[in-house]
Amino acid sequence: MLDGVILVGALRQRVEKAVGWHGAPPTGRSRGPVELTPGAGVAVLRPPLTWLGSPAARQDWVTAMAATLTAAPGRPLPPGTPGVVPAIDRHILEVASPAEQTVLCNLVRQHSPLLIALTGRSAAGTRRLGAARDQVAARHLDAADAEFRTLLESHLRRVEGFEAFDRTDVHPSAEPDGTPTVVVQCIDAAATLAAVRAHALLLAAFALRARRLVQEGVALEPMAQRVVDENRARAVASGLRARPADDGGSTLRARTRRLLADVLAVELDNLDTQPEELFPILAPVERLADDDSVLTGNPGAAGRALTDTTAGGPCLAAARRTAEGRTWLLVERWAGLIAARGGGAKPSRGTGGARR
DSSP: OOOOOOOOSOOEEEEEEEEEEESSOOOSEEETTEEEEEOSSSEEEEOOOEEOOSHHHHHHHHHHHHHHHHHSSSEEEOTTSTTSOOOBOEEEEEOSSHHHHHHHHHHHHHHHHHHHHHHOSBTTBOHHHHHOSSOBOOOOOSOOSHHHHHHHHHHIIIIIOOOOGGGBSEEEEEOTTOOEEEEEOOSBOOSSHHHHHHHHHHHHHHHHHHHHHHHHTOOOOOOOHHHHHHHHHHHHHHGGGOOOTTOTTSOHHHHHHHIIIIITHHHHHHTTOOHHHHHHHHHHHTTOOOHHHHHTTOGGGHHHHHTOOSTTHHHHHHHHHHOHHHHHHHHHHHHHHHHHHHTSOOOOBOTTSOBO
């Protein structure tokens, strides 16, 4: 007799991707299911909730977004490049239950300073988040239901003078059709669709980790709010170089390496992650040139870089041009790390770094 169904794979995800524009701004158009609408200073690319549990699915996802951008009049440009304001990429992750929604919010909250440091669009932190006055660090949730959220919002208004719970870095939400979700809005708008893919893959691993914790009945210990606030401030100010308040002997760069190689390795393996896909976030961890470094001094390439849909995108291509041997070894090492921690064998790979 079938008593129930246990979900072990990835659920759906979508992004509200900010895009700058040269020429007449888009007036609201779509190509297939992907919408492109004008916004405040930037346009917003909105694909629907999509399953991203395989490399092929993730490739189709970014290809659809690139097709919408290139079909529109004018020229799309990455936010944060000359003439385009910094902005946010808001990621929305589907969850299977209120318990999973609560755990995912708390899990991402604990690691939100790492996400800020890793995705900040400046050499040392994130200009956008540093200047924001209407967004604060996420709060620990005892539950994700409407009653608890109302109590928390009341506390934020009374104690901190903050009006809306949905202005926190991470919070529970729901789609118009009632689908429960978690919103992550501490990620700077990526310079390339390759980086959007890397960010989405990382968040999918968090979502799988949360589901695993719920299934195993493991409770997350609340992290003190002062620690989250201080680590967030340090991430904004100093990026991956920052030393966390709760471990002065480490850096956010070292913590991020542990997060990818240990904490989320099983989930990354379950998602059939190719390290090339993660390269836009591996590059700063490994002290290689990231997307912004590649585009510095080459503004004419920004539009082409934005719509590059290859795994790893422009920063992987640049790394292979400048240090082919080191880049190959790095990709191989991360392939082995993810497979070994995930319990699988190291994948058979060609010299070009792509899985066979």
